[in-house]
Amino acid sequence: ETGVTQSPTHLIKTRGQQVTLRCSSQSGHNTVSWYQQALGQGPQFIFQYYREEENGRGNFPPRFSGLQFPNYSSELNVNALELDDSALYLCASSPPIGTTSSYNEQFFGPGTRLTVL
Amino acid sequence: AQKVTQAQTEISVVEKEDVTLDCVYETRDTTYYLFWYKQPPSGELVFLIRRNSFDEQNEISGRYSWNFQKSTSSFNFTITASQVVDSAVYFCALSESADRGSTLGRLYFGRGTQLTVWP
16 A cells, blocks of 8 residues: 655745645545645644545645645645745645544655745 | 644653653644654654543553643653654644544644654
8 A cells, every 4th residue: 555655855946936746645545635844843734635625724825725636636836935935845645534433544745845945 | 723732842861761742732622632743854754643532541652651631631742761763853733523524634733842862
């Protein structure tokens, strides 16, 4: 069983550019969540995709957007990059509701480290 | 609102010492889940434990133990006889029950505690 994978591993961009990060969910998982982890901080929830629709969003501006595809893989897009967007971006996938009791367990990928210069 | 506080930013110990990482949480939910994750320098989050709000039994797994006290909203993590390989950032996190029908399993993380174990 393949776990959650993310690409690229590292990325360097300049202010004002746009970036797309990719996540392949674990087999059988239909929910993908994205988190941003700035240096020295805990991961912060960006948004979640469930059945190809956004299902909840954290306190992030609209220039953070996403997609989920029919195979449940997902993209995170960030427009007009700012220096503060430099962070580790973590993707987590979850199995269908009811697979575990009342909890929707999240399985994390290795992350994409984005540096904005 | 959900909130997790890890007051200890950094802890340094010498190998074989015991160390306790503190975690205090806030939630209005009666059903919730608490977690500890380990993040080595590589960056990947390593799941250590999940505990639901109805299970206050302490748990031990090898050198790791967890003390969940609902009365003080705390979920502390103790490493016994620490080793250099335990050096990492440790995160405590809180999640709502998926039964709420809201965002599924969204995690609220603390700021983390950097543990350094010296040989």
